[in-house]
Amino acid sequence: MEAVEGNGGGSGLVVTELSHIKELVKQLDVHLGGSPGLCKHLAQQIFAVTEKSIGIIRSGHFNCPKRSAAGAGLDSPPLSATPSPVSGVSNTPFKPNKKRKTSEKGRHQIRVSSAGGGADAPADDGHSWRKYGQKDILGAHHPRAYYRCTYQKTQGCAATKQVQRADEDPALFDVIYHGEHTCLHKTAAAMVQPDGQNQDAQSLLQNLSSSLTVKTEGLIAAGTQGWSTTTPFSFSSPAVSGMTPPEHHPFSAPSTPENCFVSMPTSLEPSPATSGSNHMCFNPFQAQSELQTMVSALVEATSMPPADTEEAGFAYWSFDDSALDVNSFDEDVTNFDISAFLASDV
DNA sequence: AGGATTTGACCCAC
DNA sequence: GTGGGTCAAATCCT
8 A cells, every 4th residue: 555655754654554444444344245243343343443543643642752772673773764674683774775666665564473384484474475586685694585476477466575584583584565465366264265255355354454464664763662572473364364273373263263362462552561651652563463453353254154153153352442452252262462562662 | 297496697776 | 896686597396
């Protein structure tokens, strides 16, 4: 999507981003006409939360006072001026200048765990990628791999991504996405869907989920504090969850409704990890993660056999007005673990 | 055999 | 000239 280029526009970018989310959810809501009520309900919830987030930003809460410089982990760039973190180790200011500026737009960077993705690759993100290059990067301990969408030729999908193992923690990968998927390929989750119902919703949700990818480019100036070298921001698309072994994968798919569980930090309220501090701090990364999680849950829900969802009643989600908590009634569940922003320094 | 990956060469922004 | 990104032939895998 059209991320505002440049750094200074951190909040503006988030507003833009969230506005887009809002639009997508609107569409989703329309598409879900004949789908399980839960999906619709969740879509409405996401919509409400998105609006709330935008409201918070606009009301001036969008600024976190300080941050621990530990963020160097994900090459969190200096807050000051320039977007453009690329490779990871530097503490020195990055210039916004990189080769091939053409793809600066629509750039998303996330850190993913290797869990569920094998030792040499991060967890599957739900898209089909074809590796087209690998390069040793100056100053980095690990080479950077270049991927493009498998459907680039057949569908003209221009999405690419770069994957590089984090220097400080080989179990983590920095993934930079360029461009958006325009391909219409079926996700794994969609393919395992028994009756093909909700495929429109699935598609929309995938789009939405993709849109919610944590974007550091341009947000860096405002939100990088959230990153730290130790933040295991584990993420993988639920789109493939149905085919992924559920065990311990951070986003592993709950195979049954009983296993549905999402735990997340709450960006819209004081972080429990920050004792004492009670003032609100909106962390755009965190909010996006939360929204992403919610959408993931929604995608998960739509990929479940209707019978199961009906049986279970699907009362797993509780959305608090003040907190974006999504809870499970089951205590022993697979945990959707997003811990990246727990230590958000408020 | 066809598709995916590897890898050295090339291109291009600085 | 340097280094990141891409190309494309060679190789590997299924």
